[in-house]
Amino acid sequence: FQVAGSKKIIMSLWKVNDAATKELMTSFYRYWMALGDPQIAFRKAQQKVKEEFEAPYYWGAFVMMN
Structure with a gap:
């Protein structure tokens, strides 16, 4: 993805629940548009995901590179 020109990559380190992924990504884009800072x-x-899904399995899988 970086070779193709992506400046940031969000990925999961293991298979994650669909509902938690949906919450993370929709919240991420909402916050990014409001704040202007992806990190x-x-x-x-x-x-926000941690509030609904307390176990690190759900929110700890995601990392942002660069």
């Missing part, structure tokens, strides 16, 4: 948006999105 802050990603952290806030993880925190």
